[in-house]
Amino acid sequence: MRNRIDRVFPFHANTVGMKCAYGILLLVVFLLACGCTGTPPEMPASVQTMPDIAATVSPAVPATGAVLAELSDVRPNATLALQPGTVLVSFRAEDAQKMTFGFTNGGDYAEMSEIEVTGPYAGTLAFGPPDAGGYQLNITGSGRWTATAALPDAAAHLAVPVNLSGSGTAVSPVFALEAGEYIFARNETGLSSPLYELRFANGSYLMDANNTCVQPCLGMDSAHSFTFIEIPESGEYFLSVLPRSSPHPWNVTISAVPVILPLGPGPVILQTPLVQPDT
Known part of the structure; x- marks a missing residue:
């Protein structure tokens, strides 16, 4: 046993x-x-994830029309055959970097924009080729990025009063303005304000009456919170927003100047004839 x-x-x-x-x-x-063996095990700490680029997208107008070209940091150049009008370049930066956008016909027309991006960001720029022909689009950046050149969606439009807000480099939807005077007001002033440029729907700049500056003609160091703009003809326009760095909050309102009715002749004063006393 x-x-x-x-x-x-x-x-x-x-x-x-x-x-x-x-x-x-x-x-x-x-x-x-x-259940006397000790405290229960702690839950594992939440894992930190990288921010989603879409969360920083400015509420602007992306290039939703016909796509003309797709670019990236490995394919930074494109040649486009264009008619006069507006071309929107929507870009997406993967990280903080400086980006340069060059748009030219190789002759007497050229536009260039330099943008500083402080983190993952997506925004939009506008260019206005004045003539039919070939144009070169070149984009450089110090990090990873992608971009799309496309025609704007003509169906998107706003009406006065136009209230716009965003966070960085952006192009507003198209809005209709009648000929006349308007108030252009902004929340940010001085060095905190982006550079604002009003354009016709065809991409050309809306200049002041003396053809000396692009309306609203507010310098980036101006302390004025509003100014008056003059619309020479009824039509469709859009606003281009260029801050010193992106993302950066901004707020703008375009409203018609209130109509002040002319003063009337005033109340009628009746004069009572003087009655002479009986003698």
Whole structure:
């Protein structure tokens, strides 16, 4: 019998040792059943994820029309055959970097914009080729990026009063303005304000009456919170927003100048004839 026990339990042939082992086993089972083995394990800490680029997209107009070209940091150049009008370049930067956008016909027309991006960001720029022909679009950046050149969606338009807001480099939807005077108001002033440029829907700049500056003609160091703009002809326009860096919040309102009715002749004063006393 002993040999049989040795074969079945080679490490516990001693009866006293078996009782001790069973006692310890019962104690462990009892403690587990009572929940007295200590505090429950902590939940693992949440894993930090990289911010989604889409969360920083400015509420601007992306290039939703016919796609003309797709560019990236590995394919930064494109040649486009264009008619006069507006071309929107929507870009997406993967990280903080400086980006330069050059748009030219190789002759007497050229536009260039330099943008500083402080983090993952997506925005839009506008260019206005004045003539039919070939144009070159070149984009450079110090990090990873992608871009799309496309025609604007002509169906998108706003009406006065126009309330616009965004966060960085952007192009507003098209809005209709009647010929006349308007108030251009902004929340940010001085160095905190972006550069604002009003354009006709065909991409050409809306200059002031003296052809000296692009309306609203607010310098980037101007302390004025509003100014008056003159619309020479009824039509469709859009606003281009160029801050010093992106993302950067901005808010703009374009409203008609209130019409002040001319003053009337005033109340009629009736003069009562002087009655002479009887003599």
